[in-house]
Amino acid sequence: MKKNLLNFFKRNSRRNRFVWDAVTLCALIALFIQNSAAIQVYPRILTPNGDGWNDKVLIELENPALLPATGEIFDEQGAKVADMSHGVNADTMLLWDGKHGGQPVPSGIYFYRIEIGSRVTMGSVVVAH
Numbered sequence: 001m002k003k004n005l006l007n008f009f010k011r012n013s014r015r016n017r018f019v020w021d022a023v024t025l026c027a028l029i030a031l032f033i034q035n036s037a038a039i040q041v042y043p044r045i046l047t048p049n050g051d052g053w054n055d056k057v058l059i060e061l062e063n064p065a066l067l068p069a070t071g072e073i074f075d076e077q078g079a080k081v082a083d084m085s086h087g088v089n090a091d092t093m094l095l096w097d098g099k100h101g102g103q104p105v106p107s108g109i110y111f112y113r114i115e116i117g118s119r120v121t122m123g124s125v126v127v128a129h
């Protein structure tokens with residue numbers, strides 16, 4: 001009886017350990033997802049025609065440590081299109097006006113690459129005319 005109890009405990013402690021490993025893994029994955037998506041992008045579709053509607057994309061950053069934040073925009077071929085400008089709050093807001101060299105870019109998918117300290121976050125927006 002005593003031995004059975006011991007075996008039961010051993011078996012369960014091994015299982016508990018597995019459960020805890022799984023929980024830890026899930027927590028790490030959640031942290032990674034949270035880190036990589038630690039931003040809000042609005043709007044996802046830009047119409048940079050100067051009518052005041054969706055002419056700029058605003059990316060809000062989760063940057064509680066107020067690390068230096070910079071953003072770049074690339075086209076589908078990977079060519080750099082623009083540097084993002086800082087919003088009202090330079091530590092947590094980046095903007096792109098859908099322009100390259102002062103002219104609205106053609107319709108298409110564009111990619112942003114944001115560096116917050118040593119953390120890099122990437123994503124895409126669409127420009128439509």
Ligand SMILES: [Ca+2]
Nearest residue numbers: 047049053055
């Ligand atoms: Ca517009």
